Amino acid sequence: MSFLQCFLLAIKGISTSKMRAFLTMLGIIIGVASVIVITGLGNGMQNYMTDMFEGMGTRTLNINLTGRGSNRTISVDRMYEIAEENKEVISYISPKVTVQGQVRCLNENMRTSVTGVGEDYLLINSWEILSGRFIQYFDIAERKKVCVVGSYYASNDVFGTSPVGQTLKINGEAYTIVGIIEEIADSTQNSTDDMVLIPYSNAVKFSRNATISSYVASASSDESVTQARVAIENELYKVFLNDDLYSVISMTEILDTMNEMMDIVVGILAGIAGISLLVGGIGIMNIMLVSVTERTREIGIRKALGAKQRDIKSQFIIEAGTTSALGGVIGIAFGMLVASMIGPVFDITALPKIDSILLAFSISVGVGVLFGFLPANKAAKLNPIDALRNE
């Protein structure tokens, strides 16, 4: 008897007793559904983190110099030299000085935070200029009172549509707007677009201790991120002689580490949920054993009419496999439904990857086949004379 015929027979068997088939599948449905929910949430979480980190730039390195309790410092020029000496792995570097201060446009107080940056800051973040120009080397060298603003300033009512050329005040000092950066987020207040960038040489003057403790750098490629980090760390160590006094953090590396951790956590949870698949398999075996007993006469008839052991065996194994595969499909659908309802609670789109769906499906088929073996063997070994005798 062909596989297709066995399969059709199994479908027939399932459809003639739907309630029982459903109860048989229940364990598998619950097991698969919980695996799908867990991997779905895990995947949603990872996607969310990836999006977040990609917004910060995957090649970006954040350098923080605390230098606390030590009189060692490193100059801006030395930092630029380090980048230059490692130019095959480090493309750009820029100081990043947060200014404590008030932005005032015409007569309006803004809540925008001001950051002092270098001329490569735009490239490090892969941003584009919407109009005007970015801060340039001579602005920094000559401490020009110029600034570049985010697209929020092109969309609010303060400057109308063309802020370039107009003036705003930072802590009372007048700065001329020389450029606008294209929209990065949604041009609203407090978004990334709500920013004012000035030459870092000016920003340092606003800060109390006049030192620069933050830099951003970008690696030349996604692959050289780690090399770039190590290169910078080595140079910083030579200066600070204590790796507690500085930190170089790569967003990609953090993301990778978090994803790895997430994979482990999801794997463990899915594994625990997967145990219920085992329980589901035992449920299938149980019902199949009952079914073999109930169908003793049918088996006897089939054998008397010429069914071989392997025909009976494959009939029951395929029936078990089909039952649990169906349970798997229902479980996948149910799990995706539940995941899509839970997702929004955590502000993520909880959708499992296609390979975890396929894996859940094949495991459920496998479980059915595995646990169908014992009942199928029992059925195949039945003696047709005994099977036909009893009434």
Add this chain to the structure above:
Amino acid sequence: MIRFEHISKIYQVGDDEIRAADDVSFNISKGEFVAIVGQSGSGKSTCMNIIGCLDVPTLGSYYLNGTDVSTMNDNKLAEIRNKTLGFIFQQYNLIPKLTVAENVEMPLLYGGYSNQERRAAALESLRRVGLEHKANSFPPQLSGGQQQRVSIARALVSNPSVILADEPTGALDSRTGREVLEFLQELNSEGNTIVLITHDNSIARKAHRIIRLFDGKIIYDGPADSDQAVVNPDIPHGEHIKKEENNI
């Protein structure tokens, strides 16, 4: 066609040895209509199981169509049953969840025939028993007589060399029982070899030849119309016939 050579079937029950068949030898040729009769416990089912390749003898050889099947394994026997034997059971033994046509098709399913071949042969077989209009019904929807005719159709579908009928009228009222017997006679007249198992002498007499068993041994093997054919060793002659005639 069927040759039993000193067939014995011995069951060991505790310390006792039960000879369900005891040195049974006979030949059945193509086209014969033979009834195997005997009281309950005389060994009819044992012989029928061996003839039907559902069981193998403890001693002796069984030749079916010239090949020794008494030493074959399970799978080989299944193949022989499928290709050369047609079964008609007392309890019809139809599968209630399958349609009439699907029941009739079943031997062909295990014979490896295609869907269309099976369907065509099943309908043809059902036509022979006059039930083609019931092809898509389910067995429990049919009367006992109709169900037995379906099981006859199933026995015929694979064109077997031997049709084995085990108490085919046992569960039927006398009129439908007679119809079934007439149908078996008709099949025999078309050239089919038929082995009928019954405890009922009057039914056995519809066959051409009677093999009577008693305690696992053959005590009569000859024409069905001989007086001796219906003599039961432990019941006086006349009384016995009267009793059996009341049954039908």
